[in-house]
Amino acid sequence: MDLLENCKLTPYWWDDVPRPVVVDNPLPAQVDVAVIGAGYTGLHAALQTARGGRSTLVLDAEEAGWGCSTRNGGQVSTSIKPSFEQLARRHGAERAGEILREGQRSLAWMGEFVRSEGIACDFHQVGRFHAAHNAAQYAALAARLANQPKGLEIPAHMVPRAEQHGELGSDAYWGGAVYTQHCSVHPARYHQGLLERALAAGAQVQGRCPVAGIECQGDKFLLSTPRGQVLARDVVVATNGYTGKATPWLQRRVIPIGSYMIATEPLPDGLMDRLMPRNRIVSDTRKVVYYYRASPDRRRILFGGRVSHQETNNRVSGPLLHADMVNVFPQLRDVKISHSWSGFVAYTFDELMHVGKHEGMHYAMGYCGAGVGTSSYFGMRVGQQVLGLAEGRTALDGLAFQTRPFYTGNPWFLAPSVRYYRWRDQRPV
Numbered sequence: 103m104d105l106l107e108n109c110k111l112t113p114y115w116w117d118d119v120p121r122p123v124v125v126d127n128p129l130p131a132q133v134d135v136a137v138i139g140a141g142y143t144g145l146h147a148a149l150q151t152a153r154g155g156r157s158t159l160v161l162d163a164e165e166a167g168w169g170c171s172t173r174n175g176g177q178v179s180t181s182i183k184p185s186f187e188q189l190a191r192r193h194g195a196e197r198a199g200e201i202l203r204e205g206q207r208s209l210a211w212m213g214e215f216v217r218s219e220g221i222a223c224d225f226h227q228v229g230r231f232h233a234a235h236n237a238a239q240y241a242a243l244a245a246r247l248a249n250q251p252k253g254l255e256i257p258a259h260m261v262p263r264a265e266q267h268g269e270l271g272s273d274a275y276w277g278g279a280v281y282t283q284h285c286s287v288h289p290a291r292y293h294q295g296l297l298e299r300a301l302a303a304g305a306q307v308q309g310r311c312p313v314a315g316i317e318c319q320g321d322k323f324l325l326s327t328p329r330g331q332v333l334a335r336d337v338v339v340a341t342n343g344y345t346g347k348a349t350p351w352l353q354r355r356v357i358p359i360g361s362y363m364i365a366t367e368p369l370p371d372g373l374m375d376r377l378m379p380r381n382r383i384v385s386d387t388r389k390v391v392y393y394y395r396a397s398p399d400r401r402r403i404l405f406g407g408r409v410s411h412q413e414t415n416n417r418v419s420g421p422l423l424h425a426d427m428v429n430v431f432p433q434l435r436d437v438k439i440s441h442s443w444s445g446f447v448a449y450t451f452d453e454l455m456h457v458g459k460h461e462g463m464h465y466a467m468g469y470c471g472a473g474v475g476t477s478s479y480f481g482m483r484v485g486q487q488v489l490g491l492a493e494g495r496t497a498l499d500g501l502a503f504q505t506r507p508f509y510t511g512n513p514w515f516l517a518p519s520v521r522y523y524r525w526r527d528q529r530p531v
């Protein structure tokens with residue numbers, strides 16, 4: 103079977119929300135706020151500053167939303183990777199609690215934003231089934247839920263292996279945990295709604311306009327692009343996994359990692375009800391994680407993960423992901439792929455997102471592959487910081503943003519790390 107016959111190498115979401123047509127408007131000579139990157143982070147910052155009365159220009163190297171913000175799996179969670187214990191060791195118990203609370207707030211805030219703005223983007227609180235890939239991980243998940251830090255408890259319950267089919271039509275796991283507050287969204291519809299609101303608020307959004315350099319000019323910044331220069335009083339860098347040479351200090355602090363996805367062709371009638379009876383979003387306890395869900399119309403499986411040690415292309419990643427998906431759902435062996443795509447997420451050395459100011463420029467990035475809610479929330483907070491509002495403060499502000507000696511933005515260590523983690527994930531316990 104040719105799995106890729108009729109397969110598009112673009113995100114499934116782009117079928118519903120075609121890429122915006124880029125119109126080359128003349129760039130203003132001067133603005134109050136220049137935002138670099140038109141994903142969720144950049145547009146949420148811009149929405150705040152434009153609504154706050156600041157002239158705001160958003161520049162993207164490609165079309166608005168071209169990065170992760172229209173490519174992701176649409177799984178919305180609390181998104182702070184380190185545990186309370188890990189954070190408490192590094193930053194003290196109080197700060198650890200505040201950081202975890204920001205993650206919880208981001209999830210609730212995003213739901214409220216979508217509702218209050220009336221954005222039609224299939225946002226639903228479906229809950230997550232986090233599947234244990236071995237018995238030890240099931241026990242570890244159960245222990246974590248039983249010992250949640252006081253005051254930071256989140257609603258969740260364990261589902262033993264014997265009851266797993268009530269959550270997932272698969273025998274590949276050892277049971278798992280259900281996090282009832284986690285949500286699903288159509289990422290490109292969400293981005294489109296956000297873009298429309300930023301434009302309506304008066305922000306100017308210019309695609310195909312990469313920022314090549316930034317110079318300090320007195321208390322302002324001069325941004326150079328192939329389409330001319332712009333002087334800005336404030337700059338927000340919102341480039342996440344695509345952070346490049348224009349901001350070398352930030353480039354040294356984020357690790358771009360490819361994340362890969364496929365969509366299946368429409369499934370036979372009734373099959374989805376057996377595979378995903380509760381319509382949860384799903385992830386597993388592997389370090390090299392798989393994440394998947396039903397499409398909003400429940401006709402396809404959207405399956406994502408990391409397929410190879412080195413980065414690869416979507417013709418190669420599609421069949422590899424299909425094989426991984428069939429390990430979970432053998433029922434899908436003969437179902438072809440309709441879309442295969444990928445994007446670059448940004449990891450950080452401490453597995454936390456970072457929000458702050460460097461040399462006078464604001465930034466928010468490093469969501470470690472789980473940034474739908476947090477990029478929205480921290481983008482909004484950065485916009486408030488530009489406006490000088492006290493509510494813009496976050497628990498992440500001013501945390502040391504680490505790099506490593508000789509690291510310049512090319513993660514040479516990625517392939518051996520993925521190889522090691524894959525080996526560890528497959529180890530019998």
Ligand SMILES: Cc1cc2nc3c(=O)[nH]c(=O)nc-3n(C[C@H](O)[C@H](O)[C@H](O)COP(=O)(O)OP(=O)(O)OC[C@H]3O[C@@H](n4cnc5c(N)ncnc54)[C@H](O)[C@@H]3O)c2cc1C
Nearest residue numbers: 139141142143163169170171174175177313445472473474
């Ligand atoms: C395949 C995949 C699946 C994912 N699934 C999930 C998921 O299910 N749940 C979840 O929470 N997260 C997920 N993520 C991560 C999530 O999508 C991101 O964390 C989030 O979208 C980051 O938004 P952002 O605005 O910061 O960055 P992006 O949306 O990546 O936007 C950055 C933009 O900056 C632009 N840019 C870069 N350099 C310049 C420059 N010099 N000048 C101008 N513009 C520039 C880029 O063109 C890009 O459009 C996934 C990511 C991928 C790739």
